[in-house]
Amino acid sequence: MSKVVEVVEKLVIPIVDELHLDLVEVEYVKEGKDWFLRVYIDKETGVDIEECGLVSEQLSEKLDEIDPIPHNYFLEVSSPGAERPLKKETDYENAIGKNVFIKTYEPINGDKSFEGKLINFDGNTVLIEITVKTRKKTIDIPYGKIASARLAVSFT
Numbered sequence: 001m002s003k004v005v006e007v008v009e010k011l012v013i014p015i016v017d018e019l020h021l022d023l024v025e026v027e028y029v030k031e032g033k034d035w036f037l038r039v040y041i042d043k044e045t046g047v048d049i050e051e052c053g054l055v056s057e058q059l060s061e062k063l064d065e066i067d068p069i070p071h072n073y074f075l076e077v078s079s080p081g082a083e084r085p086l087k088k089e090t091d092y093e094n095a096i097g098k099n100v101f102i103k104t105y106e107p108i109n110g111d112k113s114f115e116g117k118l119i120n121f122d123g124n125t126v127l128i129e130i131t132v133k134t135r136k137k138t139i140d141i142p143y144g145k146i147a148s149a150r151l152a153v154s155f156t
Helices: 003-018 049-066 089-094
Strands: 022-031 034-042 074-078 099-108 111-121 125-132 135-142 146-151
Touching: 003 022, 003 034, 003 049, 034 049, 049 074, 089 111, 099 125, 099 135, 111 135
Parallel strands: 034 074
Antiparallel strands: 022 034, 099 111, 099 146, 111 125, 125 135
């Protein structure tokens, strides 16, 4: 994790905690010639523009105080959207019963990507129910083999 992300997480966690929000992710990336500091926040009922503005305002003040980034950048605070990433164990626990998309580092039963309903997460294994043609089947995915995971919008 980059030093900037670490510093920003330490600054933003008390802010989101005070506002009863969840910190989903902090990203610090270069796109073209510009740098972006992106902070994704959420809560069970979703976040609105005012909450994003509050976090942005308070975080901006803290960043101005300690100035951890030596060059110009754009600060963006937003919701992660409908297909939010699953990063922490609590994200998986909160996603039980929801549709997810998971990519693994290595094949499991010949596949490296799975989409289906998250049935259970015990801290070591993710159990999802997928549909193959018309049959439903469950797959155990070891937590340590997950490369990326996110909520998946389902149109069924």
